[in-house]
Amino acid sequence: MHIRHLLYFTILICSTVPRxxxxxxxxxxxxxxxxxxxxxxxxxxxAKEYTTATFKTTRIGNGHSIENTxxxxxxxxxxxxxGYLNQGIKDFFGLDNATTRIAFDYGxxxxxxxxxxxxxxxxxxxxxxxxxxxxxxxxxxxPVSVSYMGAASVQxxxxxxxxxxxxxxxxxxxxxYVNQILIARxxxxxxxxxxxxxxxxxxxxNYSKDQNDVIAIGIGGRLKLSNRISLTAEYYYQLxxxxxxxxxxxxxxxxxxxxxxxxxxxxxHVFQLLFTNAPDITERNVIGQTTGAWDKGDIHFGFNIxxxxxxxxxxxxxxxxxxIW
Amino acid sequence: MKKLLIAVLLMNGIALSANAxxxxxxxxxxxxxxxxxxxxxEAYNNxxxxxxxxxxxxxxxxxxxxxxxxxxxxxxEHFNENYMESDKYPKADLKGTIVNLKDVDFNKDGxxxxxxxxxxxxxxxxxxxxxxxxITIKGDNITASSxxxxxxxxxxxxxxxxxxxxxxxxxxxxxxxxxxxx
Numbered sequence: 001m002h003i004r005h006l007l008y009f010t011i012l013i014c015s016t017v018p019r020x021x022x023x024x025x026x027x028x029x030x031x032x033x034x035x036x037x038x039x040x041x042x043x044x045x046x047a048k049e050y051t052t053a054t055f056k057t058t059r060i061g062n063g064h065s066i067e068n069t070x071x072x073x074x075x076x077x078x079x080x081x082x083g084y085l086n087q088g089i090k091d092f093f094g095l096d097n098a099t100t101r102i103a104f105d106y107g108x109x110x111x112x113x114x115x116x117x118x119x120x121x122x123x124x125x126x127x128x129x130x131x132x133x134x135x136x137x138x139x140x141x142x143p144v145s146v147s148y149m150g151a152a153s154v155q156x157x158x159x160x161x162x163x164x165x166x167x168x169x170x171x172x173x174x175x176x177y178v179n180q181i182l183i184a185r186x187x188x189x190x191x192x193x194x195x196x197x198x199x200x201x202x203x204x205x206n207y208s209k210d211q212n213d214v215i216a217i218g219i220g221g222r223l224k225l226s227n228r229i230s231l232t233a234e235y236y237y238q239l240x241x242x243x244x245x246x247x248x249x250x251x252x253x254x255x256x257x258x259x260x261x262x263x264x265x266x267x268x269h270v271f272q273l274l275f276t277n278a279p280d281i282t283e284r285n286v287i288g289q290t291t292g293a294w295d296k297g298d299i300h301f302g303f304n305i306x307x308x309x310x311x312x313x314x315x316x317x318x319x320x321x322x323x324i325w
Numbered sequence: 326m327k328k329l330l331i332a333v334l335l336m337n338g339i340a341l342s343a344n345a346x347x348x349x350x351x352x353x354x355x356x357x358x359x360x361x362x363x364x365x366x367e368a369y370n371n372x373x374x375x376x377x378x379x380x381x382x383x384x385x386x387x388x389x390x391x392x393x394x395x396x397x398x399x400x401x402e403h404f405n406e407n408y409m410e411s412d413k414y415p416k417a418d419l420k421g422t423i424v425n426l427k428d429v430d431f432n433k434d435g436x437x438x439x440x441x442x443x444x445x446x447x448x449x450x451x452x453x454x455x456x457x458x459x460i461t462i463k464g465d466n467i468t469a470s471s472x473x474x475x476x477x478x479x480x481x482x483x484x485x486x487x488x489x490x491x492x493x494x495x496x497x498x499x500x501x502x503x504x505x506x507x
Contacts, residue, residue, distance in 0.1 A: 267491070314394065317396045
């Protein structure tokens with residue numbers, strides 16, 4: 001009997017002691033940490049979020065970057081390219097001459113953007129679509145982003161005088177097409193790189209010895225210097241054998257375009273200041289028809305200005321107190 | 326003796342279950358509002374995780390910075406890239422205690438005003454804070470709400486002079502989250 005009582009007593013003690021011990025250790029900070037652990041433990045599987053801000057804006061310099069304008073956002077873009085720097089003080093280092101492209105880009109969805117533009121260089125109208133195909137994800141997700149960019153443009157010069165009157169000059173002769181796959185990776189907060197296999201088709205070329213299709217591989221990158229300033233570079237290598245000849249000199253080939261720039265971001269604007277040997281802004285001209293040579297000082301100074309407007313309010317802002325205009 | 330033993334064991338069991346009374350959410354809402362004559366900026370976040378321990382009065386909230394949604398997409402990018410540096414500081418959190426826990430009866434429906442003191446960490450900077458709040462109890466759910474202001478300068482968030490007129494020095498933060506019994 002005594003033994004049984006002793007046993008009961010022991011069980012009783014044992015069942016209460018852990019509780020007392022627990023009560024002693026529950027000091028506040030400890031408990032807060034435990035709460036934090038509860039919150040952290042369940043979301044410890046790292047979220048495979050999409051990588052954002054691989055580039056500052058939808059263009060690296062002349063060509064497209066992996067970025068899209070978000071859904072419902074209109075991007076008004078003005079680009080200028082001045083004359084050659086090597087023209088010296090006579091032309092004020094090229095600033096006397098400028099070509100302009102005015103354009104509107106719009107995000108229909110977060111994965112589809114469209115744009116239209118007009119350039120003064122060859123009195124050209126252009127339009128493009130850019131589609132997001134794959135997106136880089138953080139924390140061990142897909143390693144690169146992939147987009148497709150397709151563009152068509154029409155130059156509206158007068159009928160070239162070289163074409164004999166006996167031949168008809170069709171509208172289609174003015175048209176060129178661009179297909180591009182953009183593959184980009186944001187390696188770190190400061191470094192992003194992009195590769196762009198590109199195909200440009202010209203319905204009409206200057207010489208019978210030229211073929212109508214130019215194939216090029218582009219490479220571009222961004223190096224962030226501070227939260228608001230980054231350096232950019234972009235180069236297209238045209239595959240030998242597909243290059244066109246210089247319209248001004250049939251014995252020379254066109255040059256590969258190299259663009260070096262600096263992105264400056266201020267509130268709702270992004271300014272891109274750049275130096276390039278390409279005289280114009282559209283891919284058709286930049287990739288296949290650049291004739292200036294960097295080593296001879298055939299360099300244009302230029303800039304792109306981008307100003308975005310939110311046209312369609314995103315969800316959740318129906319009653320917001322925002323003043324956005 | 327047997328009966329006493331059973332009674333004690335039972336009571337222990339009840340006490341332990343009361344110990345474990347915690348309320349939690351993973352879809353809490355936090356909004357902030359910056360108001361200046363030039364521009365009003367409002368953003369919301371529906372991915373807030375929070376837990377309240379009814380026994381000790383301890384509270385913890387975690388706010389993923391990338392979860393904030395803005396009306397202007399570019400603003401959202403700037404918020405993450407330039408101001409909050411969300412790659413470096415992905416979360417803001419609050420660790421605190423309800424000071425007047427005895428005023429709150431978690432078993433009775435009603436509104437209770439509470440005061441929370443603790444540590445608020447934003448942008449990697451931790452500061453001691455004392456926040457006013459309300460706890461509304463309805464059955465197994467409690468709604469925790471709070472409105473307070475935070476100074477950007479206190480949390481080392483740099484605002485360049487160019488946009489200084491558009492971003493308020495003091496940001497109004499509103500918490501409104503429904504927590505369920507765990």
